[in-house]
Amino acid sequence: MAARAPAPRVAPEDEDEDDDAGNIFADSGDFAEFAERLGATELPNLLEAAAAYATCVEKREHFTRPLLMRRLIQGEGISREDSLRSFGTLLREGRIEKVSRGQYALPDDSPYLVEARKIAG
Numbered sequence: 201m202a203a204r205a206p207a208p209r210v211a212p213e214d215e216d217e218d219d220d221a222g223n224i225f226a227d228s229g230d231f232a233e234f235a236e237r238l239g240a241t242e243l244p245n246l247l248e249a250a251a252a253y254a255t256c257v258e259k260r261e262h263f264t265r266p267l268l269m270r271r272l273i274q275g276e277g278i279s280r281e282d283s284l285r286s287f288g289t290l291l292r293e294g295r296i297e298k299v300s301r302g303q304y305a306l307p308d309d310s311p312y313l314v315e316a317r318k319i320a321g
Contacts, residue, residue, distance in 0.1 A: 230257075231271055238315055243286045246272055248295055251306045252316035262303040 231253050240249035250271045254263040265287055272278045290296040291304075299305050306313045 234316075234319070237319055238312055240312065243272075243278060243282060244290055244295075245312070246278070247283065247286050247290055248306070248310065248312045249316075251296060251304070252310065252312040255306055255313060256316040256320035262299050262305050264302055265304065 231250065234253050234257065235246055235249040238245075238249045238252065240246045247268055250268045251263055253271070254260045254267060260267075265284075268287065269280060269283050272283050273280055287296070291298065294307065295310065296304050297307055
């Protein structure tokens with residue numbers, strides 16, 4: 201009987217402790233409708249809309265990159281690689297801010313956040 205190799209360790213920034221299980225807003229159809237209401241159609245805008253969704257609809261103070269990636273990859277059929285590239289661009293442009301290791305937030309002046317607050321409020 202061969203010994204089982206240990207499971208690969210996931211880096212802390214790739215972990216998402218807040219699982220979507222039991223969250224009534226976790227349905228990708230809800231996010232798709234939300235993104236449409238915000239007018240987000242291009243990948244960077246969809247990522248920012250996903251961040252606004254996490255902040256306003258799911259009431260998360262911060263969000264993780266994997267949370268946004270899952271939302272987009274599930275709902276829109278977008279490749280992970282393209283999503284990661286766009287996330288990095290948003291980070292460099294200041295449209296998403298790093299709060300701590302693996303935790304991000306939208307700046308208060310984000311147009312998507314402002315509009316999302318109106319929709320979710």
